[in-house]
Amino acid sequence: PDFTFHTFRYMEVAGLSYRPDPSDFVGWALNTAVEGDNVFTCSSALINQIQAMAVRTFRSNLQSIQSDCPARERFGYGGDLNAVAEAYVYNFDMHAFYRKTIYDWVDAMKDTSFVDTAPFVGIEYCGISWEAAFLITQHLLLRYYDDVALIEALYPLDLKWMEKVAKIHPNGIVESGLADHEALQPSPVQLTGTLHYLQCAHIMTIFAQLMNDRPNVRKFQKLAERLQTAVQQKFWNPPVDSSVNQQALHASLLYHQVIPRSKQRIAAEALRRAMAQGPEGHFTTGIFTTKYILEAASRHGLVDDVFNIVQSTAFPGWGHMIDRGATTLWETWKESDNVYSNCHPMFGSVSEWVYRWLAGIQPDETHFGFQKFILCPHAPQGLDSVACCYRSPYGVIRSNWKKTSVGVIYDFEVPRSTTARFQIPVAFAAIVRIEKQGEGEVASCRIKAGTFHHTFSPGVYKITVTRQRI
Incomplete structure (x- = not known):
């Protein structure tokens, strides 16, 4: 092609009759020009390296779309967007970029099925947890930038999208699609997918309130109650299924506030035990539940426990990536040799965590755009x-x-x-x-x-x- 780009760490030059000097080569770091004067630094050299690694990965995956990896696919997967969009917002001004992203989803989506990427590239097997990025990213722009105008413009399409979800998953519980990608222990799509459906029901309740659409406020409140009850009955009320990733299970239920308030301390203690029982006392979570466990554990008094995991160089973890010489985030906890991406933002929610819990900067969910x-x-x-x-x-x-x-x-x-x-x-x-x-x-x-x-x-x-x- 006349023009292309690739990420790389090493370059091989062949066919020259002389030994080149490094100064003979020029490399250009390319990314969409999002403003990025937000800064986090701390007394831990390792955490500063992890933050720099995350930011470098984020920038490398901003070329008109937020991509999953900049070396091969370069696709705008919705799952990655749901996992780390909030981390991007903490590091850059993503308002205009994500507005454009949402309209990419408007162009990509179909009437009767879910697609995985925007722009659409022919992939449609991941399910609601990927296409829900269309709605979840709107809510993100409302929370962080008070973008009510976007909600007003897209509200009719949001309603239509929720009708499609109801037709695809008429019983509420999500039975198909990709679950917690690259977790060290599996979680069922019935958990992760249904919780994304529940999240969308809560979001639509907020949107309906903004639009003064009282019938749909009641409709989506009832939907959220039905989905929450279904998740409780399947994953909380019965004896815990030991085959399910216990870290992911308790972090997901706490993050999405499915567990009754009177039982949350019990769930938080179960989460603490599950963390302690992980390899080296570390996380076993994947694309979605890593974000959930960082937030849920911290929200329930385990900031020190999370810090000790982030600060460690043992496997699995971000410090392990650094210790192995990584300069960008991996798609997998274990380094991959030419199978999975080694420049992948998926586990970048740790950057969100340092802003939210070490610096402590968080939006008030009842006052959009940081007015409070x-x-x-x-x-x-x-x-x-x-x-x-x-x-x-x-x-x-x-x-x-x-x-x-x-x-x-x-x-x-x-x-x-x-x-x-x-x-x-x-x-x-x-x-x-x-x-x-x-x-x-x-x-x-x-x-x-x-x-x-x-x-x-x-x-x-x-x-x-x-x-x-x-």
Whole structure:
């Protein structure tokens, strides 16, 4: 062809009559020009390497579409989009790019079956967990960019799409399609596929509320209740099926909030045990449930456990990839020799995790576009500092912290016209002092071990948490 591109780590040159010098060659790094001034860094050299590896992989897979791998297929698979689109959003301004992606799905989709990629390339066996990217990505743009106009434009097609899903899966439980690709232990499509259907029912409830479409609000609420009950009856109420990946099972049910609130502590403990029983105490999850386990475990008090896994170089894990010389993410936990891709964003949800749980920057799910947001940084044992900034639609959110000999200092910035709900776990009795730039100390208090929370208006703040002497 007149023009093509490939990713590579090594290059072989043959046929020359002389030994070339490296300076004889020029390589161009190509990617769609998404703005990327969001930054995460921390005191762990390994986690910084993992983050750099993820970002390099993301950029390598942005050529007009978000591809699964840039060396061979270069297809816009929906499953990969559902797995890591949120990680992309934390690293780049993906608003315009993902708007274009959604319209690629509009062009690609069929009336009576699911397709796996957009643009369509003739592949249609993966099922709802891939084509659901059409709806899930719309919701992502609503949550992070407050793109209500997109929902208004596509709402009739969203309704039509849900009708198609109901015809393909009339009993609710998804019985066909690809499940948790490349997990070390299997999970049934009845779990992963049905949970994506449930996620879409919840999303459509939100969309119907935005459109003031009360009949469809009730319709999708009932659908969500029916699907949730079906998943509970199949995967939670009976004795646990030991043949199912236990990490994936409990992480999925917790992530999608299928388990009754009164039972969530039991499920979180089961998840902790399943993590401990994995190889080297690591994850056995695949394309979808890696995202789920990072989020669900952290949400239920296991940030330190997750950190220890991410920080390790043992197999399986991101640190193992680094230890083996990887510069981009692999499609599989084990390095592949010319079968699977070694530049694949699928396991890149770890990048989302460092922004959400180490820096603690999270959207408020009830206020779209970061007009209100959450700051919940965590300082796990073994990590001394974090420095992070994320550009929201209202401006830069900054979240930094560092440990001292007597506590932790948090520095953060709340953009204009926004409100931040700040909350941190405190493992000891402490004195908390709050300073605001330009005003000095504005508040102080003594707290017992537990959670400190406070709401902040726009400004630059410093919170000093000092261990209280007894």
